[in-house]
Amino acid sequence: MMNNLDIVIPCVIAVSGILFYLLVPRQKSQGAATSSSPVNGNESLPGAKHYAYFPQIRQALSVTDAEYLMKNAPPREAKQALRERRMVAWRFLEGLHEDFSNLARLGRIIAALSPEVSRQQETQRLVLTLKFQMLYALVWLRLSTGDLPLPQLERLTGMIGRLATRMDEAMTQISALSTGRITGQLRA
Amino acid sequence: MNHLETALSWSILAFEILLCGFVFTRKVQRILPFFATYSCVCLSSTIGVWLTYERFGFYSSSAYFAYWVSVLVNTTSRSLAIAELCRFGIRTYRGIWALVWRVLTALSILLLVHAGVDAWGQPDRVAIYGATIERDLALASIFILAILFLIRNYYGLTLEPLQKAIATGFGVICTIDVIGNAILRNLYTGYLFPFFLKSQKALWPALRSQFVRVNDMWSMIHLLAIMFSMGIWCFALRKPVPAPSETPVLLPANVYRELSPAINLRLAMFNDRLVELLKP
Numbered sequence: 377m378m379n380n381l382d383i384v385i386p387c388v389i390a391v392s393g394i395l396f397y398l399l400v401p402r403q404k405s406q407g408a409a410t411s412s413s414p415v416n417g418n419e420s421l422p423g424a425k426h427y428a429y430f431p432q433i434r435q436a437l438s439v440t441d442a443e444y445l446m447k448n449a450p451p452r453e454a455k456q457a458l459r460e461r462r463m464v465a466w467r468f469l470e471g472l473h474e475d476f477s478n479l480a481r482l483g484r485i486i487a488a489l490s491p492e493v494s495r496q497q498e499t500q501r502l503v504l505t506l507k508f509q510m511l512y513a514l515v516w517l518r519l520s521t522g523d524l525p526l527p528q529l530e531r532l533t534g535m536i537g538r539l540a541t542r543m544d545e546a547m548t549q550i551s552a553l554s555t556g557r558i559t560g561q562l563r564a
Numbered sequence: 565m566n567h568l569e570t571a572l573s574w575s576i577l578a579f580e581i582l583l584c585g586f587v588f589t590r591k592v593q594r595i596l597p598f599f600a601t602y603s604c605v606c607l608s609s610t611i612g613v614w615l616t617y618e619r620f621g622f623y624s625s626s627a628y629f630a631y632w633v634s635v636l637v638n639t640t641s642r643s644l645a646i647a648e649l650c651r652f653g654i655r656t657y658r659g660i661w662a663l664v665w666r667v668l669t670a671l672s673i674l675l676l677v678h679a680g681v682d683a684w685g686q687p688d689r690v691a692i693y694g695a696t697i698e699r700d701l702a703l704a705s706i707f708i709l710a711i712l713f714l715i716r717n718y719y720g721l722t723l724e725p726l727q728k729a730i731a732t733g734f735g736v737i738c739t740i741d742v743i744g745n746a747i748l749r750n751l752y753t754g755y756l757f758p759f760f761l762k763s764q765k766a767l768w769p770a771l772r773s774q775f776v777r778v779n780d781m782w783s784m785i786h787l788l789a790i791m792f793s794m795g796i797w798c799f800a801l802r803k804p805v806p807a808p809s810e811t812p813v814l815l816p817a818n819v820y821r822e823l824s825p826a827i828n829l830r831l832a833m834f835n836d837r838l839v840e841l842l843k844p
Binding site for chain 1: 606657658659660663664699704706707709710713714716717718719720721728731732735739743757801812813814815817819820823824825827828830831832834835838839842
Protein backbone atom coordinates (compact mmCIF):
# COMPACT_ATOMS: atom_id res chain seq x y z
CA MET A 377 0.00 0.00 0.00
CA MET A 378 2.87 2.37 0.92
CA ASN A 379 4.31 1.92 -2.53
CA ASN A 380 1.31 3.48 -4.16
CA LEU A 381 2.07 7.11 -5.03
CA ASP A 382 -1.64 7.95 -5.15
CA ILE A 383 -1.85 7.20 -1.42
CA VAL A 384 1.56 8.33 -0.15
CA ILE A 385 1.60 11.79 -1.71
CA PRO A 386 -1.90 13.00 -0.66
CA CYS A 387 -1.30 11.45 2.78
CA VAL A 388 1.99 13.28 3.32
CA ILE A 389 0.54 16.53 2.00
CA ALA A 390 -2.39 16.25 4.43
CA VAL A 391 -0.18 15.47 7.44
CA SER A 392 2.29 18.22 6.50
CA GLY A 393 -0.63 20.60 6.08
CA ILE A 394 -1.77 19.84 9.64
CA LEU A 395 1.79 20.24 10.91
CA PHE A 396 2.37 23.60 9.23
CA TYR A 397 -1.09 24.81 10.28
CA LEU A 398 -0.17 24.05 13.89
CA LEU A 399 3.21 25.73 13.50
CA VAL A 400 1.92 28.99 12.02
CA PRO A 401 1.35 31.50 14.81
CA ARG A 402 -2.24 32.70 14.87
CA GLN A 403 -3.56 36.11 15.90
CA LYS A 404 -5.47 34.63 18.83
CA SER A 405 -2.45 33.06 20.46
CA GLN A 406 0.01 35.88 19.82
CA GLY A 407 0.08 36.86 23.47
CA ALA A 408 0.82 33.37 24.66
CA ALA A 409 3.41 32.64 21.99
CA THR A 410 6.34 33.59 24.14
CA SER A 411 5.45 31.32 27.00
CA SER A 412 5.13 27.58 27.09
CA SER A 413 2.84 27.66 30.10
CA PRO A 414 -0.83 26.87 29.58
CA VAL A 415 -1.82 29.40 32.26
CA ASN A 416 -0.45 32.93 32.27
CA GLY A 417 -2.09 34.41 35.29
CA ASN A 418 -5.66 34.21 36.45
CA GLU A 419 -7.02 36.40 33.65
CA SER A 420 -6.43 33.63 31.14
CA LEU A 421 -8.41 31.07 33.11
CA PRO A 422 -11.59 30.17 31.28
CA GLY A 423 -14.78 31.83 32.39
CA ALA A 424 -18.47 31.15 31.82
CA LYS A 425 -19.26 34.62 30.48
CA HIS A 426 -22.39 33.58 28.58
CA TYR A 427 -23.92 32.41 31.79
CA ALA A 428 -24.19 36.08 32.81
CA TYR A 429 -26.96 36.50 30.20
CA PHE A 430 -28.71 33.32 31.18
CA PRO A 431 -31.82 34.87 32.92
CA GLN A 432 -32.52 37.20 29.97
CA ILE A 433 -32.11 34.39 27.43
CA ARG A 434 -34.29 32.09 29.49
CA GLN A 435 -37.01 34.75 29.55
CA ALA A 436 -36.66 35.33 25.80
CA LEU A 437 -36.99 31.61 25.09
CA SER A 438 -39.81 30.88 27.51
CA VAL A 439 -42.80 29.01 26.12
CA THR A 440 -45.26 31.39 27.78
CA ASP A 441 -43.67 34.36 25.97
CA ALA A 442 -43.99 32.55 22.65
CA GLU A 443 -47.62 31.61 23.32
CA TYR A 444 -48.45 35.16 24.38
CA LEU A 445 -46.91 36.49 21.17
CA MET A 446 -48.77 34.05 18.95
CA LYS A 447 -52.06 34.84 20.68
CA ASN A 448 -51.86 38.63 20.88
CA ALA A 449 -49.53 39.92 18.14
CA PRO A 450 -50.48 40.06 14.44
CA PRO A 451 -49.27 36.86 12.68
CA ARG A 452 -46.57 38.67 10.67
CA GLU A 453 -45.07 40.43 13.67
CA ALA A 454 -45.35 37.25 15.76
CA LYS A 455 -43.44 35.28 13.12
CA GLN A 456 -40.84 38.04 12.88
CA ALA A 457 -40.43 38.04 16.65
CA LEU A 458 -40.11 34.24 16.77
CA ARG A 459 -37.50 34.39 14.01
CA GLU A 460 -35.53 36.95 15.94
CA ARG A 461 -35.82 34.90 19.10
CA ARG A 462 -34.49 31.92 17.20
CA MET A 463 -31.57 34.06 16.02
CA VAL A 464 -30.86 35.01 19.62
CA ALA A 465 -31.07 31.33 20.58
CA TRP A 466 -28.65 30.50 17.79
CA ARG A 467 -26.15 33.09 18.99
CA PHE A 468 -26.57 31.92 22.52
CA LEU A 469 -25.90 28.35 21.45
CA GLU A 470 -22.59 29.56 20.04
CA GLY A 471 -21.87 31.13 23.39
CA LEU A 472 -22.71 27.89 25.12
CA HIS A 473 -20.23 26.16 22.85
CA GLU A 474 -17.65 28.57 24.14
CA ASP A 475 -18.65 27.75 27.71
CA PHE A 476 -18.31 24.04 27.01
CA SER A 477 -14.90 24.65 25.44
CA ASN A 478 -13.87 26.61 28.51
CA LEU A 479 -14.91 23.75 30.78
CA ALA A 480 -12.97 21.29 28.66
CA ARG A 481 -10.01 23.66 28.57
CA LEU A 482 -10.10 23.91 32.33
CA GLY A 483 -9.78 20.14 32.43
CA ARG A 484 -6.79 20.28 30.09
CA ILE A 485 -5.09 23.04 32.11
CA ILE A 486 -5.48 21.00 35.29
CA ALA A 487 -4.05 17.97 33.48
CA ALA A 488 -1.10 19.98 32.12
CA LEU A 489 -0.30 21.34 35.57
CA SER A 490 -0.74 18.04 37.35
CA PRO A 491 2.27 15.90 38.30
CA GLU A 492 0.35 12.77 37.29
CA VAL A 493 -2.54 12.25 34.91
CA SER A 494 -4.82 9.33 34.20
CA ARG A 495 -4.78 8.01 30.65
CA GLN A 496 -8.37 6.91 31.06
CA GLN A 497 -9.55 10.37 32.14
CA GLU A 498 -7.70 12.09 29.32
CA THR A 499 -9.01 9.70 26.69
CA GLN A 500 -12.52 10.09 28.07
CA ARG A 501 -12.31 13.89 27.87
CA LEU A 502 -10.99 13.76 24.34
CA VAL A 503 -13.81 11.45 23.28
CA LEU A 504 -16.38 13.64 25.03
CA THR A 505 -15.05 16.74 23.32
CA LEU A 506 -15.17 15.11 19.90
CA LYS A 507 -18.68 13.83 20.58
CA PHE A 508 -19.77 17.27 21.69
CA GLN A 509 -18.43 18.87 18.52
CA MET A 510 -20.46 16.44 16.47
CA LEU A 511 -23.65 16.86 18.48
CA TYR A 512 -23.26 20.61 18.58
CA ALA A 513 -22.97 20.70 14.79
CA LEU A 514 -26.21 18.71 14.52
CA VAL A 515 -28.09 20.93 17.01
CA TRP A 516 -26.74 24.04 15.29
CA LEU A 517 -27.96 22.72 11.95
CA ARG A 518 -31.38 21.87 13.29
CA LEU A 519 -31.73 25.24 14.97
CA SER A 520 -30.61 27.00 11.80
CA THR A 521 -33.22 25.19 9.76
CA GLY A 522 -35.90 25.95 12.41
CA ASP A 523 -36.30 22.27 13.19
CA LEU A 524 -35.48 22.52 16.90
CA PRO A 525 -38.29 23.54 19.27
CA LEU A 526 -37.38 26.39 21.60
CA PRO A 527 -38.60 24.66 24.81
CA GLN A 528 -35.90 22.03 24.33
CA LEU A 529 -33.27 24.72 24.07
CA GLU A 530 -34.65 26.26 27.22
CA ARG A 531 -33.94 22.99 29.05
CA LEU A 532 -30.39 23.04 27.74
CA THR A 533 -29.79 26.60 28.95
CA GLY A 534 -30.95 25.57 32.43
CA MET A 535 -28.41 22.77 32.52
CA ILE A 536 -25.57 24.96 31.21
CA GLY A 537 -26.35 27.53 33.88
CA ARG A 538 -25.78 24.93 36.59
CA LEU A 539 -22.60 23.72 34.91
CA ALA A 540 -21.26 27.24 34.63
CA THR A 541 -21.80 27.89 38.33
CA ARG A 542 -19.89 24.70 39.20
CA MET A 543 -17.14 25.69 36.78
CA ASP A 544 -16.73 29.10 38.41
CA GLU A 545 -16.40 27.34 41.76
CA ALA A 546 -13.81 24.95 40.36
CA MET A 547 -11.78 27.80 38.87
CA THR A 548 -11.82 29.70 42.15
CA GLN A 549 -10.61 26.53 43.88
CA ILE A 550 -7.78 26.07 41.38
CA SER A 551 -6.73 29.70 41.57
CA ALA A 552 -6.62 29.42 45.36
CA LEU A 553 -4.61 26.19 45.19
CA SER A 554 -2.13 27.61 42.64
CA THR A 555 -1.64 30.79 44.66
CA GLY A 556 -1.18 28.76 47.85
CA ARG A 557 1.35 26.50 46.13
CA ILE A 558 3.34 29.40 44.68
CA THR A 559 3.34 31.27 47.99
CA GLY A 560 4.41 28.07 49.76
CA GLN A 561 7.35 27.60 47.39
CA LEU A 562 8.42 31.23 47.74
CA ARG A 563 8.42 30.87 51.52
CA ALA A 564 10.44 27.67 51.29
CA MET B 565 29.45 17.20 -11.84
CA ASN B 566 27.95 19.86 -14.06
CA HIS B 567 28.01 23.61 -13.25
CA LEU B 568 24.63 23.56 -11.53
CA GLU B 569 25.60 20.64 -9.28
CA THR B 570 28.90 22.33 -8.43
CA ALA B 571 27.10 25.60 -7.60
CA LEU B 572 24.54 23.74 -5.46
CA SER B 573 27.25 21.82 -3.64
CA TRP B 574 29.13 25.02 -2.82
CA SER B 575 25.91 26.69 -1.71
CA ILE B 576 24.93 23.81 0.59
CA LEU B 577 28.43 23.83 2.04
CA ALA B 578 28.16 27.57 2.68
CA PHE B 579 24.74 27.13 4.36
CA GLU B 580 26.03 24.31 6.54
CA ILE B 581 29.08 26.30 7.65
CA LEU B 582 26.81 29.27 8.40
CA LEU B 583 24.40 27.08 10.37
CA CYS B 584 27.20 25.47 12.38
CA GLY B 585 28.60 28.94 13.04
CA PHE B 586 25.22 30.18 14.32
CA VAL B 587 24.60 27.02 16.35
CA PHE B 588 27.88 27.28 18.23
CA THR B 589 27.87 31.07 18.53
CA ARG B 590 24.38 30.96 20.08
CA LYS B 591 25.38 27.94 22.23
CA VAL B 592 22.43 25.91 20.94
CA GLN B 593 24.29 22.73 21.94
CA ARG B 594 23.45 23.52 25.56
CA ILE B 595 19.69 23.35 25.01
CA LEU B 596 19.39 21.17 21.89
CA PRO B 597 22.53 18.97 21.70
CA PHE B 598 21.10 16.60 19.08
CA PHE B 599 20.19 19.47 16.78
CA ALA B 600 23.73 20.82 17.16
CA THR B 601 25.03 17.32 16.35
CA TYR B 602 22.73 17.18 13.31
CA SER B 603 24.16 20.43 11.95
CA CYS B 604 27.71 19.04 12.40
CA VAL B 605 26.74 15.72 10.79
CA CYS B 606 25.33 17.59 7.77
CA LEU B 607 28.56 19.54 7.35
CA SER B 608 30.87 16.57 7.87
CA SER B 609 28.89 14.29 5.55
CA THR B 610 28.90 16.94 2.81
CA ILE B 611 32.68 17.27 3.15
CA GLY B 612 33.06 13.48 3.27
CA VAL B 613 30.98 12.90 0.14
CA TRP B 614 32.77 15.77 -1.62
CA LEU B 615 36.18 14.23 -0.84
CA THR B 616 34.95 10.86 -2.12
CA TYR B 617 33.84 12.51 -5.37
CA GLU B 618 37.22 14.18 -5.70
CA ARG B 619 39.16 11.01 -4.92
CA PHE B 620 37.13 8.37 -6.82
CA GLY B 621 35.09 10.41 -9.30
CA PHE B 622 31.46 11.54 -9.31
CA TYR B 623 30.10 8.46 -11.10
CA SER B 624 32.21 5.87 -9.25
CA SER B 625 30.62 3.14 -7.16
CA SER B 626 32.46 4.47 -4.06
CA ALA B 627 30.80 7.86 -4.56
CA TYR B 628 27.47 6.12 -4.99
CA PHE B 629 27.84 4.18 -1.70
CA ALA B 630 29.28 7.23 0.10
CA TYR B 631 26.19 9.22 -0.94
CA TRP B 632 23.75 6.60 0.41
CA VAL B 633 25.73 6.13 3.63
CA SER B 634 25.67 9.91 4.18
CA VAL B 635 21.90 9.92 3.54
CA LEU B 636 21.36 7.23 6.19
CA VAL B 637 23.65 8.97 8.71
CA ASN B 638 21.85 12.28 8.13
CA THR B 639 18.44 10.63 8.47
CA THR B 640 19.39 8.96 11.76
CA SER B 641 20.82 12.17 13.13
CA ARG B 642 17.69 14.08 12.04
CA SER B 643 15.47 11.50 13.75
CA LEU B 644 17.39 12.01 17.00
CA ALA B 645 17.03 15.80 16.68
CA ILE B 646 13.26 15.35 16.18
CA ALA B 647 13.08 13.08 19.24
CA GLU B 648 14.86 15.79 21.20
CA LEU B 649 12.33 18.34 19.95
CA CYS B 650 9.51 16.09 21.19
CA ARG B 651 11.03 16.02 24.65
CA PHE B 652 11.84 19.73 24.81
CA GLY B 653 9.50 21.81 26.95
CA ILE B 654 6.98 19.07 27.66
CA ARG B 655 9.20 17.16 30.08
CA THR B 656 8.62 19.73 32.81
CA TYR B 657 4.88 18.97 32.67
CA ARG B 658 5.41 15.61 34.32
CA GLY B 659 1.88 14.26 34.05
CA ILE B 660 1.49 15.10 30.37
CA TRP B 661 5.02 13.95 29.55
CA ALA B 662 4.33 10.55 31.15
CA LEU B 663 1.38 10.23 28.78
CA VAL B 664 3.01 11.76 25.69
CA TRP B 665 6.29 9.84 25.68
CA ARG B 666 4.42 6.55 25.69
CA VAL B 667 2.22 7.63 22.78
CA LEU B 668 5.18 8.95 20.79
CA THR B 669 7.40 5.95 21.57
CA ALA B 670 4.67 3.51 20.56
CA LEU B 671 4.09 5.47 17.35
CA SER B 672 7.84 5.66 16.61
CA ILE B 673 8.31 1.92 17.14
CA LEU B 674 5.33 1.18 14.91
CA LEU B 675 6.60 3.47 12.15
CA LEU B 676 10.20 2.22 12.44
CA VAL B 677 9.05 -1.39 12.24
CA HIS B 678 6.95 -0.45 9.22
CA ALA B 679 9.99 1.24 7.61
CA GLY B 680 12.11 -1.86 8.30
CA VAL B 681 9.52 -4.28 6.94
CA ASP B 682 8.95 -2.09 3.89
CA ALA B 683 12.69 -1.90 3.12
CA TRP B 684 13.16 -5.61 3.86
CA GLY B 685 10.86 -6.65 1.06
CA GLN B 686 12.78 -4.69 -1.56
CA PRO B 687 15.17 -6.18 -4.11
CA ASP B 688 18.71 -6.28 -2.77
CA ARG B 689 19.87 -2.91 -4.13
CA VAL B 690 21.37 -0.09 -2.03
CA ALA B 691 19.51 2.66 -3.86
CA ILE B 692 16.11 0.97 -3.49
CA TYR B 693 16.75 0.17 0.17
CA GLY B 694 17.97 3.72 0.76
CA ALA B 695 15.06 5.42 -0.99
CA THR B 696 12.52 3.20 0.80
CA ILE B 697 13.92 3.63 4.28
CA GLU B 698 14.53 7.36 3.80
CA ARG B 699 10.96 7.83 2.59
CA ASP B 700 9.50 5.85 5.49
CA LEU B 701 11.65 7.55 8.13
CA ALA B 702 10.73 10.96 6.76
CA LEU B 703 7.05 9.96 6.80
CA ALA B 704 7.45 8.74 10.40
CA SER B 705 9.10 12.08 11.32
CA ILE B 706 6.22 14.09 9.86
CA PHE B 707 3.65 11.92 11.65
CA ILE B 708 5.48 12.23 14.96
CA LEU B 709 5.89 16.01 14.60
CA ALA B 710 2.20 16.41 13.66
CA ILE B 711 1.06 14.26 16.64
CA LEU B 712 3.41 16.15 18.94
CA PHE B 713 2.04 19.53 17.85
CA LEU B 714 -1.55 18.29 18.06
CA ILE B 715 -0.91 17.23 21.66
CA ARG B 716 0.86 20.51 22.45
CA ASN B 717 -1.97 22.48 20.91
CA TYR B 718 -4.57 20.43 22.77
CA TYR B 719 -2.96 21.12 26.14
CA GLY B 720 -2.08 24.72 25.25
CA LEU B 721 1.70 24.17 25.47
CA THR B 722 3.26 26.49 22.93
CA LEU B 723 6.83 26.11 21.68
CA GLU B 724 9.45 28.81 21.66
CA PRO B 725 10.24 30.46 18.29
CA LEU B 726 13.58 28.66 17.79
CA GLN B 727 12.05 25.24 18.35
CA LYS B 728 9.16 26.15 16.05
CA ALA B 729 11.62 27.19 13.34
CA ILE B 730 13.52 23.92 13.77
CA ALA B 731 10.28 21.91 13.50
CA THR B 732 9.26 23.90 10.39
CA GLY B 733 12.63 23.19 8.77
CA PHE B 734 12.38 19.48 9.53
CA GLY B 735 8.80 19.51 8.26
CA VAL B 736 9.92 20.97 4.91
CA ILE B 737 12.82 18.52 4.51
CA CYS B 738 10.70 15.50 5.47
CA THR B 739 7.79 16.47 3.19
CA ILE B 740 10.09 16.87 0.19
CA ASP B 741 11.94 13.67 1.15
CA VAL B 742 8.76 11.60 1.30
CA ILE B 743 7.42 12.85 -2.03
CA GLY B 744 10.80 12.73 -3.80
CA ASN B 745 11.80 9.32 -2.45
CA ALA B 746 8.38 7.85 -3.18
CA ILE B 747 8.69 8.93 -6.84
CA LEU B 748 12.37 7.89 -7.02
CA ARG B 749 11.65 4.49 -5.50
CA ASN B 750 8.80 3.88 -7.91
CA LEU B 751 11.12 4.68 -10.83
CA TYR B 752 13.87 2.42 -9.44
CA THR B 753 11.52 -0.52 -8.95
CA GLY B 754 9.62 0.09 -12.18
CA TYR B 755 10.97 1.71 -15.29
CA LEU B 756 14.63 1.84 -14.20
CA PHE B 757 14.73 -1.60 -12.55
CA PRO B 758 16.67 -3.30 -15.39
CA PHE B 759 19.52 -0.89 -14.59
CA PHE B 760 20.05 -2.77 -11.29
CA LEU B 761 20.03 -6.24 -12.87
CA LYS B 762 23.20 -7.80 -14.23
CA SER B 763 21.08 -10.00 -16.49
CA GLN B 764 19.82 -6.84 -18.24
CA LYS B 765 23.31 -5.45 -18.96
CA ALA B 766 22.41 -4.88 -22.60
CA LEU B 767 19.91 -2.21 -21.54
CA TRP B 768 22.33 -0.30 -19.32
CA PRO B 769 23.72 2.14 -21.94
CA ALA B 770 20.20 3.17 -22.92
CA LEU B 771 19.06 3.59 -19.30
CA ARG B 772 22.20 5.19 -17.92
CA SER B 773 21.43 8.74 -19.06
CA GLN B 774 17.90 8.51 -17.66
CA PHE B 775 19.14 7.06 -14.38
CA VAL B 776 21.66 9.91 -14.05
CA ARG B 777 19.05 12.53 -14.96
CA VAL B 778 16.55 11.22 -12.40
CA ASN B 779 19.23 11.18 -9.69
CA ASP B 780 20.46 14.67 -10.58
CA MET B 781 16.98 16.10 -10.53
CA TRP B 782 16.19 14.52 -7.18
CA SER B 783 19.54 15.69 -5.73
CA MET B 784 18.80 19.23 -6.85
CA ILE B 785 15.30 19.26 -5.27
CA HIS B 786 16.62 17.65 -2.09
CA LEU B 787 19.47 20.14 -1.79
CA LEU B 788 17.14 23.10 -2.39
CA ALA B 789 14.81 21.85 0.37
CA ILE B 790 17.75 21.48 2.75
CA MET B 791 18.99 24.97 1.90
CA PHE B 792 15.53 26.41 2.43
CA SER B 793 15.31 24.73 5.86
CA MET B 794 18.81 25.86 6.79
CA GLY B 795 17.79 29.36 5.78
CA ILE B 796 14.85 29.14 8.23
CA TRP B 797 17.16 27.91 10.99
CA CYS B 798 19.82 30.56 10.33
CA PHE B 799 17.11 33.25 10.32
CA ALA B 800 15.79 31.99 13.68
CA LEU B 801 19.32 31.97 15.08
CA ARG B 802 20.20 35.50 13.92
CA LYS B 803 19.29 36.78 17.39
CA PRO B 804 20.60 35.37 20.69
CA VAL B 805 18.58 32.41 21.94
CA PRO B 806 16.35 33.49 24.87
CA ALA B 807 16.77 31.71 28.18
CA PRO B 808 14.49 28.68 28.51
CA SER B 809 11.10 29.33 30.18
CA GLU B 810 10.90 28.85 33.90
CA THR B 811 9.78 25.48 35.18
CA PRO B 812 5.99 25.62 35.71
CA VAL B 813 4.62 25.39 39.22
CA LEU B 814 2.58 22.20 39.30
CA LEU B 815 -0.65 21.74 41.23
CA PRO B 816 -0.95 19.17 44.01
CA ALA B 817 -1.85 15.74 42.59
CA ASN B 818 -5.18 15.61 44.43
CA VAL B 819 -6.53 18.60 42.43
CA TYR B 820 -6.47 16.50 39.26
CA ARG B 821 -7.76 13.41 41.02
CA GLU B 822 -10.75 15.33 42.39
CA LEU B 823 -11.59 17.73 39.59
CA SER B 824 -10.88 15.78 36.44
CA PRO B 825 -13.56 13.09 36.96
CA ALA B 826 -16.04 15.81 37.98
CA ILE B 827 -15.33 17.83 34.84
CA ASN B 828 -15.62 14.73 32.65
CA LEU B 829 -18.89 13.83 34.31
CA ARG B 830 -20.28 17.28 33.52
CA LEU B 831 -19.06 17.15 29.97
CA ALA B 832 -20.77 13.77 29.61
CA MET B 833 -24.02 15.22 31.01
CA PHE B 834 -23.72 18.01 28.50
CA ASN B 835 -23.51 15.51 25.67
CA ASP B 836 -26.43 13.50 27.06
CA ARG B 837 -28.58 16.62 26.98
CA LEU B 838 -27.55 17.38 23.43
CA VAL B 839 -28.54 13.84 22.47
CA GLU B 840 -31.90 14.40 24.16
CA LEU B 841 -32.33 17.60 22.16
CA LEU B 842 -31.83 15.71 18.95
CA LYS B 843 -34.44 13.08 19.77
CA PRO B 844 -37.65 13.57 17.80
